[in-house]
Amino acid sequence: MKFRANLYIGGAFFATAVIVGVLAPVIATHDPVFDxxxxxxxxxxxxxxxxxxxxxGRDIYSRVVHGARxxxxxxxxxxxxxxxxxxxxxxxxxxxxxxxxxxxxxxTNLMLAIPSLxxxxxIMAILGPGLVSLLIALGLTSWSYSCRLARAQxxxxxxxxxxxxxxxLGYSDLRIMFTQLLPNILGPLIVIATLxxxxxxxxxxxxxxxxxxxxxxxxxWGSMLSDAREQIxxxxxxxxxxxxAIFITVLGLNLLGDGLRDILDPQSRERTS
Amino acid sequence: xxAPLLEVENLSIALSQGGKSYKAVEDVSFAIASGxxxxxxxxxxxxxSITALAVMGLLRQPLxxxxxxxxxxxxxxxxxPPAKLRQLRGKRIAMIFQEPMTALNPLSTVGRxxxxxxxxxxxxxxxxxxxxxxxxxxxVHVPSPERRVKDFPHQLSGGMRQRVMIAIALACSxxxxxxxxxxxxxxxxxxxxxxDLMQELCAAKGTAILMISHDLGLVANMCxxxxxxxxxxxxxxxxxxxxxxxxxxxxxxxxxxxxxxLGARIVHGRQRLQEISGVVPAITAFPAGCRFRPxxxxxxxxxxxxxxxxxxxxxxxLVRCHHHG
Numbered sequence: 001m002k003f004r005a006n007l008y009i010g011g012a013f014f015a016t017a018v019i020v021g022v023l024a025p026v027i028a029t030h031d032p033v034f035d036x037x038x039x040x041x042x043x044x045x046x047x048x049x050x051x052x053x054x055x056x057g058r059d060i061y062s063r064v065v066h067g068a069r070x071x072x073x074x075x076x077x078x079x080x081x082x083x084x085x086x087x088x089x090x091x092x093x094x095x096x097x098x099x100x101x102x103x104x105x106x107x108t109n110l111m112l113a114i115p116s117l118x119x120x121x122x123i124m125a126i127l128g129p130g131l132v133s134l135l136i137a138l139g140l141t142s143w144s145y146s147c148r149l150a151r152a153q154x155x156x157x158x159x160x161x162x163x164x165x166x167x168x169l170g171y172s173d174l175r176i177m178f179t180q181l182l183p184n185i186l187g188p189l190i191v192i193a194t195l196x197x198x199x200x201x202x203x204x205x206x207x208x209x210x211x212x213x214x215x216x217x218x219x220x221w222g223s224m225l226s227d228a229r230e231q232i233x234x235x236x237x238x239x240x241x242x243x244x245a246i247f248i249t250v251l252g253l254n255l256l257g258d259g260l261r262d263i264l265d266p267q268s269r270e271r272t273s
Numbered sequence: 274x275x276a277p278l279l280e281v282e283n284l285s286i287a288l289s290q291g292g293k294s295y296k297a298v299e300d301v302s303f304a305i306a307s308g309x310x311x312x313x314x315x316x317x318x319x320x321x322s323i324t325a326l327a328v329m330g331l332l333r334q335p336l337x338x339x340x341x342x343x344x345x346x347x348x349x350x351x352x353x354p355p356a357k358l359r360q361l362r363g364k365r366i367a368m369i370f371q372e373p374m375t376a377l378n379p380l381s382t383v384g385r386x387x388x389x390x391x392x393x394x395x396x397x398x399x400x401x402x403x404x405x406x407x408x409x410x411x412x413v414h415v416p417s418p419e420r421r422v423k424d425f426p427h428q429l430s431g432g433m434r435q436r437v438m439i440a441i442a443l444a445c446s447x448x449x450x451x452x453x454x455x456x457x458x459x460x461x462x463x464x465x466x467x468x469d470l471m472q473e474l475c476a477a478k479g480t481a482i483l484m485i486s487h488d489l490g491l492v493a494n495m496c497x498x499x500x501x502x503x504x505x506x507x508x509x510x511x512x513x514x515x516x517x518x519x520x521x522x523x524x525x526x527x528x529x530x531x532x533x534x535l536g537a538r539i540v541h542g543r544q545r546l547q548e549i550s551g552v553v554p555a556i557t558a559f560p561a562g563c564r565f566r567p568x569x570x571x572x573x574x575x576x577x578x579x580x581x582x583x584x585x586x587x588x589x590x591l592v593r594c595h596h597h598g
Contacts, residue, residue, distance in 0.1 A: 160375055161370060161374075161375030161376040161377075162375060162377055162378040164370075164376075165370065165376045166378075167362075168331065168362055168367075169363035169367065169390065169393075169441065169442075170359045170362035170363030170364060170393060170394060171359075171389075171393065172359060175393070179381070183378075183380045184378070184379070
């Protein structure tokens with residue numbers, strides 16, 4: 001079997017981010033929010049503060065570690081919402097066709113035509129900043145990719161013998177969708193979901209950067225970047241470390257998605273086994 | 274004859290294409306009694322398979338029911354609400370197909386796919402269904418069924434997959450099994466096994482078979498009655514031995530004459546195998562009058578001007594030809 005570098009590296013990056021997020025209270029050396037001490041403001045990286053301190057004298061390492069919780073929650077939960085909406089719409093649209101398909105396809109095209117960040121911005125503006133509204137805003141705005149993919153896959157699977165057979169054997173529509181169609185289209189959907197999760201983390205960073213995401217003083221990678229932009233020349237560590245955290249997590253997710261695509265594609269699986 | 278299990282009366286199936294409507298199947302009537310086997314024979318595209326779809330209530334755009342009635346035990350299938358119709362499929366009418374390679378879900382074990390039938394139609398729980406699955410596989414002579422239930426379709430040969438299909442189709446002891454060219458994709462030796470198996474199981478369960486095939490030899494062996502379809506119509510219907518000994522319609526004669534016979538060369542010397550000249554007309558361009566006319570050696574003027582009416586033959590047979598016999 002071939003060594004799947006992207007799968008392992010991506011998996012390792014992503015696993016690191018998850019472990020760091022889960023163990024945040026244990027591995028953080030300082031309190032991420034209340035350990036402010038202006039005497040220590042903007043210290044460069046050193047023994048006491050490995051990533052340095054920010055303008056309020058808080059430990060950046062601890063804030064990055066705690067920020068992983070928020071960024072990963074946003075990335076995974078928002079993508080879950082996207083996947084559930086997209087897959088259920090795409091599956092039913094592809095399977096039933098007709099006016100429902102027209103409606104869903106129209107809606108999908110509409111969503112694709114509006115930049116999803118702008119749409120998320122609008123939703124955030126209505127709901128106000130905060131974690132829950134962030135999840136809603138990001139979860140409602142980029143389901144169109146998984147919807148399109150699910151619909152296209154279902155369209156090509158619909159005429160397969162076993163789907164026809166299921167119909168003839170008296171399966172109900174829902175049973176056909178869940179037992180015959182969904183398992184067979186899951187591979188590409190998982191791939192697009194991992195890519196989408198990376199996108200959601202970036203979108204959270206962007207929204208927080210614009211001041212519409214997580215409210216200070218709670219740390220998220222995006223809001224840390226946003227706070228750091230004025231000191232980027234005088235204290236670059238303020239932006240380097242949260243930026244690096246985003247970079248590694250998103251890169252990990254993308255590599256993981258790539259690797260999963262190789263594994264889940266039956267043809268490439270047969271070539272290597 | 275007792276009241277038929279399935280009765281198809283004057284069935285027409287409409288094909289709509291480019292705003293126009295064509296009759297893909299016209300005026301097709303046949304009946305199957307409980308436990309009986311009827312063969313439906315014809316070339317590709319003559320309407321055999323869509324007739325079967327109509328019997329299952331599964332005509333979808335661009336096909337639709339153009340007229341006629343299909344009754345199962347006296348109840349009209351096309352008047353049933355969708356939920357009732359769904360309960361009918363798989364439980365009372367089951368079907369097996371030509372392609373055992375694609376008719377099984379590649380991501381489920383064969384055991385699960387059989388068990389699903391018990392859960393779906395017999396109200397069994399999953400554990401009970403799994404027990405019955407092993408029996409079902411044993412019935413279709415799959416060796417070591419306890420291990421096979423955990424296999425995925427790609428781990429089985431074509432013949433084994435067709436056995437699994439039969440196990441799925443007969444799981445709920447349906448009243449009628451529609452077999453749409455069930456052996457076409459299989460080896461000749463496997464074909465014989467599968468046909469024997471189908472007959473044996475259907476006889477045991479009292480299941481009637483509608484056997485759709487283009488293989489006259491197979492149909493002759495299996496079926497008591499044979500209906501021959503040409504261009505959307507039944508052109509001849511008779512008892513199986515009768516149709517081989519005394520074919521009435523020129524098309525049936527042509528079909529039988531074009532069968533290669535073992536040993537014919539020794540008796541008659543080297544001869545060219547007979548064929549029926551010409552091709553099946555397209556649904557969009559059926560000729561006026563008798564549809565077989567352009568290919569028929571007996572055709573006369575009346576065949577062009579008049580559509581031949583069905584002429585009854587003894588023992589419920591019929592033929593649709595001006596010059597039959």
